[in-house]
Amino acid sequence: MSRAVVHHAPGVDCNVSIGGRTVTAMAEAVVDLDAIAHNCGLLAATAGPAGMMAVVKADGFGHGATEVARTALRHGATWLGVTSVAEALALRAEGLTAPMLLWLYPPTETFEEVLTAGIDVSVGAVEALEVLADAADRTGTVANVHLKLDTGMSRGGAPAEEWAQLFTWARKFESAGLLRVRALWSHLANAENPQASGLLAQLREFDEARQAAAAAGIDPPIVHLANSAAALHLPQARFDLLRAGIGLYGIEPVPGRRFGLRPAMTVRAQVLLTKRVPAGTGVSYGPDFVTDRETTLALVPLGFADGVPRHTSGRASFSIRGVRCPIAGRVSMDQVVLDVGDLPVRAGEWAVMFGPGDAGEPTVAEWARWADTNPHEILTGIGHRVPRRYESIR
Numbered sequence: 094m095s096r097a098v099v100h101h102a103p104g105v106d107c108n109v110s111i112g113g114r115t116v117t118a119m120a121e122a123v124v125d126l127d128a129i130a131h132n133c134g135l136l137a138a139t140a141g142p143a144g145m146m147a148v149v150k151a152d153g154f155g156h157g158a159t160e161v162a163r164t165a166l167r168h169g170a171t172w173l174g175v176t177s178v179a180e181a182l183a184l185r186a187e188g189l190t191a192p193m194l195l196w197l198y199p200p201t202e203t204f205e206e207v208l209t210a211g212i213d214v215s216v217g218a219v220e221a222l223e224v225l226a227d228a229a230d231r232t233g234t235v236a237n238v239h240l241k242l243d244t245g246m247s248r249g250g251a252p253a254e255e256w257a258q259l260f261t262w263a264r265k266f267e268s269a270g271l272l273r274v275r276a277l278w279s280h281l282a283n284a285e286n287p288q289a290s291g292l293l294a295q296l297r298e299f300d301e302a303r304q305a306a307a308a309a310g311i312d313p314p315i316v317h318l319a320n321s322a323a324a325l326h327l328p329q330a331r332f333d334l335l336r337a338g339i340g341l342y343g344i345e346p347v348p349g350r351r352f353g354l355r356p357a358m359t360v361r362a363q364v365l366l367t368k369r370v371p372a373g374t375g376v377s378y379g380p381d382f383v384t385d386r387e388t389t390l391a392l393v394p395l396g397f398a399d400g401v402p403r404h405t406s407g408r409a410s411f412s413i414r415g416v417r418c419p420i421a422g423r424v425s426m427d428q429v430v431l432d433v434g435d436l437p438v439r440a441g442e443w444a445v446m447f448g449p450g451d452a453g454e455p456t457v458a459e460w461a462r463w464a465d466t467n468p469h470e471i472l473t474g475i476g477h478r479v480p481r482r483y484e485s486i487r
């Protein structure tokens with residue numbers, strides 16, 4: 094089926110106009126919004142009747158927060174999740190009015206704009222409750238808060254010894270009409286592994302937190318715990334709302350299991366130059382790579398400034414015409430050299446860094462292995478100078 098390009102990322106275009114001249118971008122990240130729609134529908138259906146929060150922090154894991162949010166909200170998502178005030182307000186400025194949770198902010202945040210924009214705030218400390226109550230008073234609003242409880246990850250959220258105090262103050266501000274506890278929530282450290290003892294301990298701890306909240310008179314309409322992995326394979330963690338990030342972008346989150354998610358991003362760049370070289374030719378910095386035979390080298394304008402991890406030198410491959418072509422020598426800031434062997438590659442052909450994997454190209458999961466990291470870091474690492482282009486046939 095043929096695809097129609099419907100639009101480009103706001104402020105970015107693959108054809109950049111400079112002084113009346115059109116310059117074609119050498120590389121692009123193609124975002125398949127149909128894949129986002131499919132993944133969103135699949136996650137929402139699997140975890141239903143729980144609602145679905147599309148986690149669009151970090152510019153929608155590099156895919157473009159606004160585009161992903163719009164698509165997700167049309168395909169089963171009911172909430173948006175972000176980690177900075179700037180991200181939250183930017184989405185509101187784009188006209189996205191859906192319920193939204195903000196879970197990171199500086200100690201100096203006054204919350205006036207946040208509350209006026211109708212954004213829910215995660216709170217894991219009494220001090221933040223006080224600031225929010227104050228802001229609600231000043232702005233004539235009621236602050237919707239999600240009390241975040243640390244159930245064993247030792248990252249965000251109130252530790253168990255502070256729960257009672259947090260609940261007491263939340264009740265006080267609720268009674269004063271300044272605040273509404275809309276949710277209790279926590280985050281799992283290892284939802285991918287159902288055998289992990291830490292996971293079971295966290296589930297038990299979350300249960301205790303809910304009981305402690307109920308005993309303190311806190312009975313919020315929403316409880317949420319599950320990320321993508323938990324949403325897909327841990328029914329006991331689904332509660333009322335799941336927070337889906339990586340699954341929404343089509344990366345299978347549970348090792349060894351496939352749920353039918355479709356990767357949404359393809360990153361590719363045009364070959365700029367090819368050269369035939371003899372055995373014994375040093376390539377790139379060092380050089381730490383020397384050709385062991387006569388071969389063809391292809392220059393591709395994507396480097397570590399664009400999100401090709403430097404650490405993958407000597408390990409990773411791109412694909413050209415579906416054929417894997419290893420990176421020869423060190424990854425530079427703006428370019429890599431591929432060893433394409435005897436493949437008759439010409440300048441102007443596309444070299445694919447990663448994509449869904451259907452046509453022989455590497456996947457994000459493979460890049461994550463080559464770079465000793467997770468797929469999240471590969472996706473969010475794709476730099477701003479790679480223009481995002483959106484495709485959809487719907």
Ligand SMILES: Cc1ncc(COP(=O)(O)O)c(C=O)c1O
Binds near residue numbers: 319340
């Ligand atoms: C608090 C929180 N909830 C949910 C998510 C989404 O998790 P995942 O990408 O594993 O679906 C994240 C992502 O990092 C997160 O930090």
